[in-house]
Amino acid sequence: MEVAEALLTxxxxxxxxxxxxxxxxxxxxxxxxxxxHPPERDPQGFQRVRxxxxxxxxxxxxxAGVRGSAHFVPxxxxxxxxxxxxxxxxxxxxxxxxxxxxxxxxxxxxxxxQQALTAQQYEAAANALIxxxxxxxxxxxxxxxxVVLSLVTRQFIVGAQDLGxxxxxxxxxxxxxxxxxxxxxxAASWKLLAELVLLSGQAPPAVIRALASAIQSGDFExxxxxxxxxxxxxxxxxxxxxESSLQAAAPxxxxxxxxxxxxxxxxxxxxxxxxxxRVLFLMVVLVSSFMYIVETSSPRRASKPHAAAAxxxxxxxxxxxxxxxxxxxxxxxxKVVRFSRCNQMRAVWKDYTSVVRRLKGRELVMxxxxxxxxNAGTTCPQVSSELPESP
Amino acid sequence: MNELYVGIDLGTxxxxxxxxxDGEPRVIKNGLGELLTPSAVHVTEDGTVLVGGAAxxxxxxxxxxxxxxxxxxxxxxxxxxxxxxxxxxxELSALVLQALKQDVEAEFGRPISExxxxxxAYFGELQRRATxxxxxxxxxxxxxxxxxxxxxxxxxxxxxxxxxxxxxxxDLGGGTFDVTVLQIxxxxxEIQASAGDxxxxxxxxxxxxxxxxxxxxxxxxxxxxxxxxxxxRLGEACELAKRRLSFEEQTRIAVxxxxxxxxxxxxxxxxxxxxxxxxxxxxxxxMTQVVExxxxxxxxxxxxxxxxxxxxxxxxxxxxxxxxxxxxARLPLRVLPxxxxxxxGAAIQVALKKGDSAVGDLVVTxxxxxxxxxxxxxxxxxxxxxxxxxxxxxxxxxxxVSRVERFITLAANQTRLLIEVYQGEHSLCAxxxxxxxxxxxxxxxxxxxxxxxDVRFTYDMxxxxxxxTTICSTGETDLFTVESVPGRLSKKAIAEARARLKRLKFHxxxxxxxxxxxxxxxxxxxxxxxxxxxVLGECITELRVALEQQGASAIEVSRERLLxxxxxxxxxx
Numbered sequence: 001m002e003v004a005e006a007l008l009t010x011x012x013x014x015x016x017x018x019x020x021x022x023x024x025x026x027x028x029x030x031x032x033x034x035x036x037h038p039p040e041r042d043p044q045g046f047q048r049v050r051x052x053x054x055x056x057x058x059x060x061x062x063x064a065g066v067r068g069s070a071h072f073v074p075x076x077x078x079x080x081x082x083x084x085x086x087x088x089x090x091x092x093x094x095x096x097x098x099x100x101x102x103x104x105x106x107x108x109x110x111x112x113x114q115q116a117l118t119a120q121q122y123e124a125a126a127n128a129l130i131x132x133x134x135x136x137x138x139x140x141x142x143x144x145x146x147v148v149l150s151l152v153t154r155q156f157i158v159g160a161q162d163l164g165x166x167x168x169x170x171x172x173x174x175x176x177x178x179x180x181x182x183x184x185x186x187a188a189s190w191k192l193l194a195e196l197v198l199l200s201g202q203a204p205p206a207v208i209r210a211l212a213s214a215i216q217s218g219d220f221e222x223x224x225x226x227x228x229x230x231x232x233x234x235x236x237x238x239x240x241x242x243e244s245s246l247q248a249a250a251p252x253x254x255x256x257x258x259x260x261x262x263x264x265x266x267x268x269x270x271x272x273x274x275x276x277x278r279v280l281f282l283m284v285v286l287v288s289s290f291m292y293i294v295e296t297s298s299p300r301r302a303s304k305p306h307a308a309a310a311x312x313x314x315x316x317x318x319x320x321x322x323x324x325x326x327x328x329x330x331x332x333x334x335k336v337v338r339f340s341r342c343n344q345m346r347a348v349w350k351d352y353t354s355v356v357r358r359l360k361g362r363e364l365v366m367x368x369x370x371x372x373x374x375n376a377g378t379t380c381p382q383v384s385s386e387l388p389e390s391p
Numbered sequence: 392m393n394e395l396y397v398g399i400d401l402g403t404x405x406x407x408x409x410x411x412x413d414g415e416p417r418v419i420k421n422g423l424g425e426l427l428t429p430s431a432v433h434v435t436e437d438g439t440v441l442v443g444g445a446a447x448x449x450x451x452x453x454x455x456x457x458x459x460x461x462x463x464x465x466x467x468x469x470x471x472x473x474x475x476x477x478x479x480x481x482e483l484s485a486l487v488l489q490a491l492k493q494d495v496e497a498e499f500g501r502p503i504s505e506x507x508x509x510x511x512a513y514f515g516e517l518q519r520r521a522t523x524x525x526x527x528x529x530x531x532x533x534x535x536x537x538x539x540x541x542x543x544x545x546x547x548x549x550x551x552x553x554x555x556x557x558x559x560x561x562d563l564g565g566g567t568f569d570v571t572v573l574q575i576x577x578x579x580x581e582i583q584a585s586a587g588d589x590x591x592x593x594x595x596x597x598x599x600x601x602x603x604x605x606x607x608x609x610x611x612x613x614x615x616x617x618x619x620x621x622x623x624r625l626g627e628a629c630e631l632a633k634r635r636l637s638f639e640e641q642t643r644i645a646v647x648x649x650x651x652x653x654x655x656x657x658x659x660x661x662x663x664x665x666x667x668x669x670x671x672x673x674x675x676x677x678m679t680q681v682v683e684x685x686x687x688x689x690x691x692x693x694x695x696x697x698x699x700x701x702x703x704x705x706x707x708x709x710x711x712x713x714x715x716x717x718x719x720a721r722l723p724l725r726v727l728p729x730x731x732x733x734x735x736g737a738a739i740q741v742a743l744k745k746g747d748s749a750v751g752d753l754v755v756t757x758x759x760x761x762x763x764x765x766x767x768x769x770x771x772x773x774x775x776x777x778x779x780x781x782x783x784x785x786x787x788x789x790x791x792v793s794r795v796e797r798f799i800t801l802a803a804n805q806t807r808l809l810i811e812v813y814q815g816e817h818s819l820c821a822x823x824x825x826x827x828x829x830x831x832x833x834x835x836x837x838x839x840x841x842x843x844x845d846v847r848f849t850y851d852m853x854x855x856x857x858x859x860t861t862i863c864s865t866g867e868t869d870l871f872t873v874e875s876v877p878g879r880l881s882k883k884a885i886a887e888a889r890a891r892l893k894r895l896k897f898h899x900x901x902x903x904x905x906x907x908x909x910x911x912x913x914x915x916x917x918x919x920x921x922x923x924x925x926v927l928g929e930c931i932t933e934l935r936v937a938l939e940q941q942g943a944s945a946i947e948v949s950r951e952r953l954l955x956x957x958x959x960x961x962x963x964x
Contacts, residue, residue, distance in 0.1 A: 040852065
């Protein structure tokens, strides 16, 4: 488990809180989650929560000293800040404002930011911030990162994806300029937002909105529901496509909103309960998350989302028309499978293969074909011999 | 509701059974109308088995036919010889459990569907298994064994869950001392540390008193040695004197016709509370050590403890209360009846496990009370050191838990690996308790240190330890559950032991009150002299005659009279 995932698990990923999470607040967040996943009834869920807590608690000890840097001065007291109760933070802020004496080159943008935050006009605040970053030099003062990150999250929650993306990129560029280290929790929060930004070019807006709220609130129920609606409304091909693009662009968010066992039938879930399976699953998760850590452990890595977002989705590579056509034939086959109308299978399968044949060679299309073929063959064994392995 | 879920406190001196009734844990009375059933077994001259109060009373008159405090020997090979029969500690415990089972089933008129049994936190895996075996022998379905202090904490938390606090539970029972530090926060009861001493309890305080008496007997009476029967009589007298000393500053211990090595002697001595407490100083300092260990494990200072709870009958002793006040600088709480708290907690735990709505929103996290690990070796220069203990799950780890450690081959072309599972805190395996072993084969041959094996321990809330291994290079996995330990009875052995217990002759349950009253009277008779003795003797005869004639009402009348008399004489000391 990595820090970003742990933050999500305990529901403390909200950027406004990440800098000021005291040991007690962390413990309370953990215990709240324990109530949702009591060891007695949900041992696996409990172990996940416990692991997240132990990880974050370790950071509490090791990185307590690494907070912000001299570059950051407290921006306006935002409404988001007043939500997080942490007495010790006030003293810390006072110290910092005492040390920040440097005159501000563009105080008007700062004032506007302050006013906008006080008036809870987040759009104006974001614009003011972008302006500040645009004019910033190495030595000019900056608002603290958690104000920025929480503003980015807010933009995504209200659906202002473009503004959110722009703000995030401005912040990232600025971080590269001042080359200042973020503390572990802030960095993890940043990584989650990077996932969200990357995803915003590919996933449906509803999903993005739900995920952003989940980051803020720590409650993934709604995000899961949105994903389920989104995924269930699709044919196997676009479903596979969305799933893989989510997985590739936002592995941590996807895992939090769509745990591997969520799509599994209750029967199979019971089967999974056996220890051997459970452990095997854990190992796979461990190994894969380890690989992910290795892949993304360099902080620079997180600053690439714009590059990736700009390139066309290598997974889809279908035009809108092609996708629509594929979806409609796929849905027909799925309907037949769902109601076991095996006498109609031959006809719909013929239509289906003719479309797939045209798109042959695309890996994802073939994945979907294979899935559907197996499903159809199991439902209607009498025609299974007529469903070739390759269209 | 047809299910019957019970919590059982199988104690060193007393055992209790408790059931949730209307959302509150209630301790069930036994056939004698008492809440506490002494953990005692006696085999009479004619081979009949007595359990509970009657057996406890026989301890003074026939010590060699009576077994007491057998909980201390759980998980060992010790055998008790009672009237020509041999019993294991598990079997004796099973007899007590059986008595509790009969009491609770008679009360509710249906069989026990599931029970939670408590053990001292410092009981190791072997003793826990022995406890399970005892339950199996008694025919009580038990899935969960919990720690006594956890149970006491639960009983306490049920009422205090709205409050946020950090508490220490000091549980001084008949044979064991346990300390648990817990925190209640956000409605979650978090057990933070448990420490204990398996051989420190109320019985040891009585022994301290016995030693003191022996010293006085030698000094004042010139008595060098006592016979076994003499030891038992003196022990009985001291146990009673110990209880009196909780309320009185000074007490008299009189034993008429005490059997010594040189013939019976009438002895009488007086002992003050200060003398008693001086004799118990070493015990108190051992208690301090345990408290300190628990606080250290919980990473807390004594002043960070908001409440101190005293549990267990032996905490009635003023010196224990004083010790706790000194250590924590605050007066201890005694909101729960000290004898019953553990049994009540066990009933809450079983309700919790079954999702009973009465305790629905109580959430508890418990910890591993000891470290679990495997044996490993290491090269130190040219020497190969083996038998080192490599912990995998440290004590204090929150349960359930799954932890993995990686080990590498020690020798060239090593294709097998013996995985020995140990429990304990010592750095050498030999000093720790072995729980089981398993031989892993199929490791690819190669130079030493090239093959890695992941050993994963998964320890669940029921105390089941799963060990699974993965050979990293081949990805081959293997799983085994630690249960085949030497000493653990096989299914067949359990069936045999059960059959053997079935064959034992028991007093009919309805006859128990009479038998117990007579046994108590007999025990008291030995202690008395003069007029009291004659009066008691008459009452005993009256009950015996009534029993002969089998007149139900006459039996009841004379039994009640006898019991009243016993009570009165006891009070007089």
